[in-house]
Amino acid sequence: MFEKLEAYLEEISHFLSGREERMEILSEIKSHLLEKTEQEHGKVTEASIEKVIAAYGPARRVAEKYMDGHQIIAPAFRRYLFRYTSFLFAVHLLITAVAVIFTKSFLVFPFLFVPRMGVFEAIFYLPTAFLFDLGVVTLILYFITRSKKEIQLPWPKFAVDLDEVKRPRRLILSGLGFVAMLGLTGFALVLYIRYHAIFFVNLNFPEPRLFFTPEAGKWFSLGVIATLAVGTIALFVKLFASSPWVDAVQNGISLIIVGCLFRLPLDNAIAISLPGRFLHQIKFSLTFILFFISVVVAIDFVKSLVVIGRKGLAKQRQER
Amino acid sequence: MDPEISNFETEMNRGFLQILVLALLEKEMYGYSTVRTIQELGYEVEENTLYPLLRRLEKNGWIKSKWDIRKDRPRKFYSITDAGRALRAELLGFWKKQDKILKHLVEEKSHV
Numbered sequence: 001m002f003e004k005l006e007a008y009l010e011e012i013s014h015f016l017s018g019r020e021e022r023m024e025i026l027s028e029i030k031s032h033l034l035e036k037t038e039q040e041h042g043k044v045t046e047a048s049i050e051k052v053i054a055a056y057g058p059a060r061r062v063a064e065k066y067m068d069g070h071q072i073i074a075p076a077f078r079r080y081l082f083r084y085t086s087f088l089f090a091v092h093l094l095i096t097a098v099a100v101i102f103t104k105s106f107l108v109f110p111f112l113f114v115p116r117m118g119v120f121e122a123i124f125y126l127p128t129a130f131l132f133d134l135g136v137v138t139l140i141l142y143f144i145t146r147s148k149k150e151i152q153l154p155w156p157k158f159a160v161d162l163d164e165v166k167r168p169r170r171l172i173l174s175g176l177g178f179v180a181m182l183g184l185t186g187f188a189l190v191l192y193i194r195y196h197a198i199f200f201v202n203l204n205f206p207e208p209r210l211f212f213t214p215e216a217g218k219w220f221s222l223g224v225i226a227t228l229a230v231g232t233i234a235l236f237v238k239l240f241a242s243s244p245w246v247d248a249v250q251n252g253i254s255l256i257i258v259g260c261l262f263r264l265p266l267d268n269a270i271a272i273s274l275p276g277r278f279l280h281q282i283k284f285s286l287t288f289i290l291f292f293i294s295v296v297v298a299i300d301f302v303k304s305l306v307v308i309g310r311k312g313l314a315k316q317r318q319e320r
Numbered sequence: 321m322d323p324e325i326s327n328f329e330t331e332m333n334r335g336f337l338q339i340l341v342l343a344l345l346e347k348e349m350y351g352y353s354t355v356r357t358i359q360e361l362g363y364e365v366e367e368n369t370l371y372p373l374l375r376r377l378e379k380n381g382w383i384k385s386k387w388d389i390r391k392d393r394p395r396k397f398y399s400i401t402d403a404g405r406a407l408r409a410e411l412l413g414f415w416k417k418q419d420k421i422l423k424h425l426v427e428e429k430s431h432v
Binding site: 027031034035039056057068 | 352367368371372393396
């Protein structure tokens, strides 16, 4: 048997479902490729079959042609994915807030379980809750799509109108963003001036428990405040001049700050006393968060550089 | 070719290819011979598009297939069914109607 052909068929088979149907499709493709090779190249060899395979197309594209019309979620329901996920997450958020405020757990078997938790745990719990909600809605819409029945999904009329609300203009968005960031930076600054830190384990003001040790907390807090301040200044500048350079400079400075935070030693940086295993997990989470932020900022940084480059090229072409 | 035009062409080809295949399979044919015949008629068809189409037509009962394993290389032969002939007649009806409308519009424009 021909190795290239076997490898190609195996690659296609990974994308296809249903054993019998898969075998049938692969047999037919194999028959076609061998026949074509023989007709066009005289003899079937590894080299000749490779050329025919290349002309037939990449395995994924070939497999996708068999899936044409098979959708995970029908286009008509795609909007419902975001509608229902937002709704479910809003409910989840509300119950989480109640669970945090009243320190109680909630169970609506088998749909929802919100454990008793503090503010810190809630921050980590909510992204998971969002993914869970998205998964549940996706699964339901998938089964509805598969049923191929004419189903009218419920959604109130006023909410449909809300969907159609025009997006505010860029300037208004920048203005709102600037005000929000200014407030956030100011709040962080006030906290820092008062407590020399902005990370706390609880919110028992005026004597909250610090998350980091004083020295580590100082640098982590200053790093976050500086990043917020840079974001605020960038949004302020954008009110008057929209340029990709603003994003590039903002992201460049943010990357340097995140890079500096990365260099801070995490050993003996956590002020709360926890068993070693939990401490290790918290350190790992912190490193992961910093890494995630740096990746997002780096992507944005590269994107703004690409925009600058593209604009430069377009300008050069115009000048010619 | 402009990608937008290419997309339009793909959309138009999809319908046309179905009628073409239903017309060709009045005579029993296997995949590769169908591709060759279509190419000899002066029409370009991507081989990897034809087989999924044959599969869809067969699933809907418009064509039927059988494997011929008598020779050293097995071949899957396809032929049209009665339901396929009825569909072909309907599709040709649509196509003639569309053709008539377009011809009428083009002629009307050339007179203006």
